[in-house]
Amino acid sequence: MRLIEIDDVRDAAQVIEGEVVRTPLLRADESLWLKPENLQPTGAFKLRGATYALSRLSAQARRAGVVTHSSGNHAYALAHAAARYGTPMVAVMPEVTTAVKREAVRARGAQIVLVPAAERESRTAALAAARGLTVVPPYDHPDVIAGQGTVGLEIVADLPDVDVVLVPVGGGGLSAGVATAVAALRPSAKVIGVEPALAADAAESLRTGTLCEWPVAQRARTSAEGLRGSLSALTLAHLRARLDRIVTVTEDEIAAAVPWLAARGRVVAEPSGAVATAAYLHHRSALPPGRTVAVVSGGNVDPAAFAAALRGGEIRDGAQRD
Amino acid sequence: MRLIEIDDVRDAAQVIEGEVVRTPLLRADESLWLKPENLQPTGAFKLRGATYALSRLSAQARRAGVVTHSSGNHAYALAHAAARYGTPMVAVMPEVTTAVKREAVRARGAQIVLVPAAERESRTAALAAARGLTVVPPYDHPDVIAGQGTVGLEIVADLPDVDVVLVPVGGGGLSAGVATAVAALRPSAKVIGVEPALAADAAESLRTGTLCEWPVAQRARTSAEGLRGSLSALTLAHLRARLDRIVTVTEDEIAAAVPWLAARGRVVAEPSGAVATAAYLHHRSALPPGRTVAVVSGGNVDPAAFAAALRGGEIRDGAQRD
Numbered sequence: 001m002r003l004i005e006i007d008d009v010r011d012a013a014q015v016i017e018g019e020v021v022r023t024p025l026l027r028a029d030e031s032l033w034l035k036p037e038n039l040q041p042t043g044a045f046k047l048r049g050a051t052y053a054l055s056r057l058s059a060q061a062r063r064a065g066v067v068t069h070s071s072g073n074h075a076y077a078l079a080h081a082a083a084r085y086g087t088p089m090v091a092v093m094p095e096v097t098t099a100v101k102r103e104a105v106r107a108r109g110a111q112i113v114l115v116p117a118a119e120r121e122s123r124t125a126a127l128a129a130a131r132g133l134t135v136v137p138p139y140d141h142p143d144v145i146a147g148q149g150t151v152g153l154e155i156v157a158d159l160p161d162v163d164v165v166l167v168p169v170g171g172g173g174l175s176a177g178v179a180t181a182v183a184a185l186r187p188s189a190k191v192i193g194v195e196p197a198l199a200a201d202a203a204e205s206l207r208t209g210t211l212c213e214w215p216v217a218q219r220a221r222t223s224a225e226g227l228r229g230s231l232s233a234l235t236l237a238h239l240r241a242r243l244d245r246i247v248t249v250t251e252d253e254i255a256a257a258v259p260w261l262a263a264r265g266r267v268v269a270e271p272s273g274a275v276a277t278a279a280y281l282h283h284r285s286a287l288p289p290g291r292t293v294a295v296v297s298g299g300n301v302d303p304a305a306f307a308a309a310l311r312g313g314e315i316r317d318g319a320q321r322d
Numbered sequence: 323m324r325l326i327e328i329d330d331v332r333d334a335a336q337v338i339e340g341e342v343v344r345t346p347l348l349r350a351d352e353s354l355w356l357k358p359e360n361l362q363p364t365g366a367f368k369l370r371g372a373t374y375a376l377s378r379l380s381a382q383a384r385r386a387g388v389v390t391h392s393s394g395n396h397a398y399a400l401a402h403a404a405a406r407y408g409t410p411m412v413a414v415m416p417e418v419t420t421a422v423k424r425e426a427v428r429a430r431g432a433q434i435v436l437v438p439a440a441e442r443e444s445r446t447a448a449l450a451a452a453r454g455l456t457v458v459p460p461y462d463h464p465d466v467i468a469g470q471g472t473v474g475l476e477i478v479a480d481l482p483d484v485d486v487v488l489v490p491v492g493g494g495g496l497s498a499g500v501a502t503a504v505a506a507l508r509p510s511a512k513v514i515g516v517e518p519a520l521a522a523d524a525a526e527s528l529r530t531g532t533l534c535e536w537p538v539a540q541r542a543r544t545s546a547e548g549l550r551g552s553l554s555a556l557t558l559a560h561l562r563a564r565l566d567r568i569v570t571v572t573e574d575e576i577a578a579a580v581p582w583l584a585a586r587g588r589v590v591a592e593p594s595g596a597v598a599t600a601a602y603l604h605h606r607s608a609l610p611p612g613r614t615v616a617v618v619s620g621g622n623v624d625p626a627a628f629a630a631a632l633r634g635g636e637i638r639d640g641a642q643r644d
Contacts, residue, residue, distance in 0.1 A: 021346045027363050036361070038588040041349050259625055266360040266590040266621030299588030303581055307632035310625050 001237045004142045006184035009149035009177065012052040016150060019051045019084065025158045025293065028264045032280055032292050033162075035155055036267050038299025044226075044273070045151055045174055045297050046077035046138070052147030053136050054081050062087045067133040069124040071097045073226060073298055074138035079108035090133060092124045100302075139173030140232035149177025155293050156185040163290025166276035168297045169193035169202045169246060170227040172235025178295065179242035190244040190288050194279040196222035196254065202231050202239070203246040211236055223251055226272030226298060247286055253278040258309045261296060270301040323559045326464045328506035331471035331499065334374040338472060341373050341406065347480045347615065350586045354602055354614050355484075357477055358589050360621025366548075366595070367473055367496055367619050368399035368460070374469030375458050376403050384409045389455040391446040393419045395548060395620055396460035401430035412455060414446045422624075461495030462554035471499025477615050478507040485612025488598035490619045491515035491524045491568060492549040494557025500617065501564035512566040512610050516601040518544035518576065524553050524561070525568040533558055545573055548594030548620060569608055575600040580631040583618060592623040 021040050025033040037045035054062065065088035068078050075091045082089040089110040093102060094117035102112050115123045128135050137144065151174065155165060165182055169175045179191040195202055199219040204212040211231060219228040231239070249257075254271050257278035261269045269277070276294035279287065301309075343362050347355040359367035376384065387410035390400050397413045404411040411432040415424060416439035424434050437445045450457050459466065473496065477487060487504050491497045501513040517524055521541040526534040533553060541550040553561070571579075576593050579600035583591045591599070598616035601609065623631075 021348060024343045024346065024361065026343060026361055039346065039348055039358070043588055262590050262628065263625050266365055268584050268588040268590065303585050303632050306584065307629045310629035310632070 001234065002142075003238055003241060004146045004149070004177070004180055006181060008142065008146040009153055009181045012048070012143075012146040013150045013153050015055045016048055016051045016147060019081070020047050022154065025155065026265050031290065032294060033159060034261070034265045034267070034277070035151060035293055035295045036265065037151060037295060037297050038267055038269055038273055042073065042076045042080045043298055043300040044073040044077065045148055045295070046073045047080060048150050049144035049147030049173060049177075050074065050077040050136065051081040051084070053141060053143040054085050054087060056143045057134055061134050064132045064134070065089060066136045067092065067124055067128050068136050068138065069093070069120040070138050071101055073300060075105050075110070076300075078136055079105045079110040082110065083108045090127055092120055092127065094120060139171035139229070140234055142234070145173050145177045145180070145235065145238065147177070148174040149181045151295060152178035152181030152191070153185070156182060159291060159293060160186070161291060162186060162189050162293055164288050164292040165189060165191045166194055166279050166292065166294045167191060168227055168272055168275045168295065169195050170272065171229035172202060172231040172239055174295070174297060175243060176235045176238030180238060183242045191242065192244050192279070192287065193239065193246040194275045195246055195248050196224045196227055196275060197248040197250050198222040199224070199228050200246070200248045203248060205231050205236055206239060206243070206246055209240065223254060224272040224275055226270065227275065247279050247283050249275050249278040249282060253282040255309060255312070257281055258306070259312070262310060265296070267296060268299040268301065268306060269296050270298050273298040323556065325560055325563060326468045326471070326499070326502055328503060330464065330468040331475055331503045334370070334465075334468040335472045335475050337377045338370055338373045338469060341403070342369050344476065347477065348587050353612065354616060355481060356583070356587050356589070356599070357473060357615055357617045358587065359473060359617060359619050360589055360591055360595055364395065364398045364402045365620055365622040366395040366399065367470055367617070368395045369402060370472050371466035371469030371495060371499075372396065372399040372458065373403040373406070375463060375465040376407050376409060378465045379456055383456050386454045386456070387411060388458045389414065389446055389450050390458050390460065391415075391442040392460050393423055395622060397427050397432070400458055401427045401432040404432065405430045412449060414442055414449065416442060461493035461551070462556055464556070467495050467499045467502070467557065467560065469499070470496040471503045473617060474500035474503030474513070475507070478504060481613060481615060482508070483613060484508060484511050484615055486610050486614040487511060487513045488516055488601050488614065488616045489513060490549055490594055490597045490617065491517050492594065493551035494524060494553040494561055496617070496619060497565060498557045498560030502560060505564045513564065514566050514601070514609065515561065515568040516597045517568055517570050518546045518549055518597060519570040519572050520544040521546070521550050522568070522570045525570060527553050527558055528561060528565070528568055531562065545576060546594040546597055548592065549597065569601050569605050571597050571600040571604060575604040577631060577634070579603055580628070581634070584632060587618070589618060590621040590623065590628060591618050592620050595620040
């Protein structure tokens with residue numbers, strides 16, 4: 001299996017410049033910097049991969065249109081990027097998708113097709129075939145991984161002597177891309193994935209060397225909706241080659257990281273966006289020492305749930321990251 | 323009275339590069355961008371002016387030390403900058419200053435001197451004379467104004483065709499600096515100050531052409547603690563020459579802007595930091611049309627108060643901006 005390389009990430013960086021926010025590093029304490037990807041126009045790093053993936057389509061394919069079956073941050077990002085390119089987009093969403101999530105995608109001009117949850121993938125494939133649309137998956141694609149890798153490129157550019165990069169792991173697109181960039185540009189730094197303990201299938205996949213997929217009902221228990229996805233063969237291959245390890249965090253640790261990020265970083269993070277910071281705050285002894293960057297991957301969270309989290313209550317992501 | 327000029331702001335920009343966060347512009351809707359100065363290490367734009375003012379002292383003066391009578395964001399910023407320069411610092415604070423505010427300054431190595439509120443200025447002057455310390459005021463100084471002006475420089479660099487810049491007005495350091503930079507670099511753009519209606523002494527000063535100082539008890543009614551200060555002769559002179567006008571916002575409008583910034587910008591704003599956005603949201607008809615930037619000047623807010631604001635409750639700044 002061909003892995004992406006640093007030149008792919010560099011190419012992505014050139015393409016997306018001006019289309020995504022060049023997020024700064026924010027120093028949060030003596031050895032922690034935040035990479036606030038929640039500041040992207042669609043509230044998550046997903047815009048990087050979606051933008052680069054669209055740029056790589058032929059002009060004809062872009063005119064014909066794209067389709068995805070995400071109902072969360074990837075759909076939102078792809079709709080945003082498609083609008084920029086003038087590319088028609090269809091989002092296949094489960095009928096249970098909340099009105100808020102549908103509206104965010106529809107507001108950017110995408111067509112929504114509501115289907116029973118179990119038919120998402122089959123209907124997506126059928127639509128792609130019938131209408132000549134290109135499927136842009138949320139993480140299982142080299143261009144998407146290369147686009148997300150620009151996060152790592154920017155981290156090393158801004159903090160050349162970084163020692164540790166903590167990155168959330170859901171489907172593995174972000175972590176695969178960041179690990180690729182950091183391994184090439186700062187080989188001595190460790191890229192460490194962070195997963196909720198309730199959805200630690202990537203950790204198990206890395207341990208066993210084979211793709212493990214936990215039952216959906218089991219993964220559904222984490223507040224970090226965006227990290228419920230499972231690795232693909234492609235992302236697993238990248239992580240096996242380039243990730244140092246995975247650490248897991250509890251729901252309480254995630255819940256504590258959200259108000260910490262609001263107070264110390266003055267940023268709004270969704271639970272999925274807070275797991276890397278949670279690892280730093282609660283698992284320092286399990287991490288290498290040194291200058292550490294935590295990727296705050298997204299900030300799409302229901303305001304009432306966010307307010308409750310600040311008071312120590314429960315919190316769930318406002319949009320799935322897939 | 324000599325006003326600062328664009329070259330002063332350019333010099334400040336060179337000096338503070340690497341010492342402050344180069345904040346990006348965040349697009350919040352079709353015609354609004356946010357300049358999130360709450361992302362600075364001390365949670366507010368004040369670090370710019372404090373850093374530049376310190377850099378302009380002689381090496382001897384920096385060794386001798388600095389003093390200020392701020393109890394809020396300026397003291398916090400000056401303590402941070404002084405620590406970077408290895409400069410001793412004394413913060414003269416009213417005895418009523420909360421432990422949280424004192425601790426933030428003390429944690430950066432500054433000495434705290436608690437005095438009765440009415441004696442702040444006299445004790446500051448006495449300390450300066452007795453110990454050979456330089457007073458670094460929060461806004462009434464050309465170097466502080468030039469440092470804050472770098473916000474305007476960056477806005478024009480990132481959005482060269484900006485039409486309107488909305489900036490909070492307290493003591494007038496930020497608005498004077500931003501108006502200076504924008505007037506020089508993008509003369510067709512309008513820089514508009516925003517004040518709480520409950521502390522609209524700057525608006526009155528501009529209208530009458532003379533320094534108006536509202537009674538402290540009157541100004542104390544606004545939730546935007548950082549904007550309770552009054553202009554100085556120096557800041558008034560800059561604003562008369564370079565500011566287009568001032569608009570005022572109500573407490574309800576400020577309270578509504580805080581959760582809007584959390585949801586749309588994924589940033590934590592204190593009430594003072596939200597007034598420019600409040601003007602955009604509630605006073606569009608009073609503003610020129612076009613590409614608009616709202617400066618989110620700070621994000622130091624008590625977490626419980628912030629949570630209440632997200633639920634539509636009351637909110638007050640966590641640190642005064644002076």
